[in-house]
Amino acid sequence: MSENQKLWTKEEDLFLEEQYGQMTFQRIGEHLNRSKESVNKRIIRLNLRSEENCLRKKWTTEQDTFLTENIDIMNNREIGNHLGKSPSSVATRIKILKLARKETLRRWTGQEDEYLLKYYGSKSLEHISIRLQRSIPALESRLNRLGVYGARAHTGNITVYELAKCLQVDVHTIYNWIQNNRLPYKMTRARTRNFIGxxxxxxxxxxxxxxxxxxxxxxPRNTLIPEPDWVKKQRRCDYSNRPKHENKKWTEEEDARLWYMFYEENRTQQEIGQLIGRSRHGVQRRLNRLRKKKLTS
Structure with missing residues (x-):
């Protein structure tokens, strides 16, 4: 192994195992600051392409059955989200199976969206499904379209990646909380793979x-619902106590200093923030941008 070759960490392996099949190699590489080729080699090394859990590109009998049963109550995007297929793949499969919708699908109205957002989290999806006369997969798909990530009718869990996106933090931060700060989680099996819920x-x-x-x-408000009452007060408190340099533009000198302190001196983001007058989250976001910039340069 060359001196410049970066070792894979346990957190990166966990992220790779969880997102394999859900994200492209390119996107995984961007999140981990690694090349697409490196991601592919690590997948082979971890034996994620074993016969038991290899990705299925062909349509299965179960998928065809689901498509046939839901073609009149779900659109192609909703069916695709449920089956892990693209809308165009669903449309092609409909033609191959010579299926046809009995009538035009009912469009979502503003009143339905308002009801869904108001009661999701306080009422079950089964209850909302009956009230709106929509299928549960259709509700899950609509929630994602409305920006409410991680809607899970059957497990009640969201993935590490979804949580990081909701909190606007790096996915490694979530793994760090799990390992060092006892963030509760549960290993869940979905189809042919395991993921952290x-x-x-x-x-x-x-x-x-x-x-x-x-x-x-x-x-953002109500990004994870139901949101407790105390969060609103804490949100105002954190905003009032934000660092005075939070909106200050980063200079090239600061970028170089940040990179050196993090990767050469192995300082924490909290320490760096205190030294340069930035918030820990500001340091984290800047590091993410610098990684992406170096990756594409």
Whole structure:
């Protein structure tokens, strides 16, 4: 192994195992600051392409059955989201099976969206499904379209990647919380692979006891519902206490200093923020941008 070759960490392997099949190699590489070729080699090294859990590109009998049963109540995008297929793949399969919709699908109305957003998290999807006369997969797909990520009718969990996106933090931060700060999680098996599931209610309970680890002012309202009442107060508090240099533009000198302190001196993001007058989250976001910039340059 060459001196410049970066070793894979346990956190990166966990992320790779969880997102394999859900994200392209290119996107995984961007998140891990690695090349697409490196991701591919690591997948082979971890034996993720074993016969048991290899990705299936062909349509299965179960998928055809689901398509046939739901073609009149779900559009191609909703069916694709449920089956892990693209809308164009669904459309092609409909032609191959010579299926046809009995009538034009009912469009979502503003009133339906309002009801869904208001009661999701406080009422079950089964209840909302009956009220709106929509299937549960259709509700899950609509929630994702409305920006409510991680809708899970059957497990009640969201993935590490979804949680990181909701909190606007790096996915490695979530893995660090799991390993070092006892963020509760549960290993869940879906189809042919395992992934880490995090219950939203359990997360909020943990967050209330670990407020110093999060910047609540950066978390959009109701991005993880149901959102406890105390979050609103904490969000205002974090916003009031934000660093005075938070909106200050980064200079080339600061970028170089940041990169050196993080990768050469192995300082934490918290330490770097205190030294250069930036928030820990500001340091984290800047590091992410610098990694992507170096990756594409």
């Amino acid at each position: 995090i219950d939203v209610l359990a997360f909020w309970k943990w967050a209330e006891q670990n407020k110093e680890l999060l910047n609540f002012s950066k978390i």
